[in-house]
Amino acid sequence: MLNIIPLPAFTDNYIWLIKHSNSQDVYVVDPGDANVVIDYLNAHQLTLAGILITHHHIDHTGGILALKSFSEQHSAQAVLPVYGPASENINGVNHPINNERSMILKTLNIKVTIFTIPGHTLGHIAYLMDDNLFCGDTLFSGGCGRLFEGSPEQMHTSLTQLSQLPTETKVFCTHEYTLANLTFASEVEPDNNDLYAYKEQVSQLRLNNQPSLPSSIGMERKINPFLRCEQDTIQRAIRQHFQHPSHDNRSTFALLRQWKDNF
Ligand SMILES: [Zn+2]
Structure with a gap:
């Protein structure tokens, strides 16, 4: 083990x-x-x-x-x-x-299974051992990495690939950004109850100086807006925020990332 x-x-x-x-x-x-x-x-x-x-x-x-x-x-x-x-x-x-x-x-x-996941950087890779995913700065709990080198399309494809792993897969990302990410996620999806419950759990961990990680793919699918671009709630939030008729998951992702960059 x-x-x-x-x-x-x-x-x-x-x-x-x-x-x-x-x-x-x-x-x-x-x-x-x-x-x-x-x-x-x-x-x-x-x-x-x-x-x-x-x-x-x-x-x-x-x-x-x-x-x-x-x-x-x-x-x-x-x-x-x-x-x-x-x-x-x-x-x-x-x-x-x-x-x-x-x-x-x-x-x-x-x-070890290796995933090629460009977006944050062009050569970014992830490692999966049993059900433990080491995904660097690509998938964070409640968020995703900034697009320093890749395009929104590349990052969306990379995150989609990771989100299709089994729900019990543990997510070991590199940064303790979870609470800040959840503040943004709550702005995008104010009616997501799973998000509030998770935020409460993470707040307790951080108050006790414990890492919020690992998260899991199952949890991220429920609370991470960057893995939820197909959801009506996210698409509606993007349309309202940008006054923009976002029409597919990829353009929703690109606008969501832009919103977070300026949040
Ligand atoms: Zn980095």
Whole structure:
């Protein structure tokens, strides 16, 4: 069984640490800060077996080189494997992922499914292990990443792909943006009762300084406006806000993202 531990970094990032219950070898996802990871490894006598990167932004990649040299000094492993999208220029990635749809992480003895999900960046990928989805800055709880490189169409397609995963799939995104996202979601869908119940639950967690994550695909389908562009409530809100006759899910998505950018 996998244990997944959040290591808070910077102001609102989580570096996800993945550990098999019967092994001391671990992987980390998107280590923007090496020291956060090294401190945890030392405190719990764990060995870093590899790194998974979703996209090139520095708050996801800034710790790679320091972790490689730390690992190569402190473990028997000659070279630390670092997986990441081949199409993005990321210093330290030595297992570039091109069009592979899956791979085996031997240390965890687990199959990883890989999704290509452009939008936030053009090469952004996600990793699925069992029912745990590591989706970087693409799908957030209650929201989605900004479109720095891709088009609204690309992001909509990427989010649609993720939303079709089984409802129990756990969503491990990189940022604790949930409450702010839910404030926007409530503006768009003021009559969504699932949204209010979830917001209450998340508020309690945050009051106790607990992560709001992971979320689940089932929950996101109920409360995340960016996964609900086909809903009448969302389309009506877009028409009212923009005085615009939005006519399909994609244009609804594009306008929704524009609304959030200016919220
Ligand atoms: Zn990013």
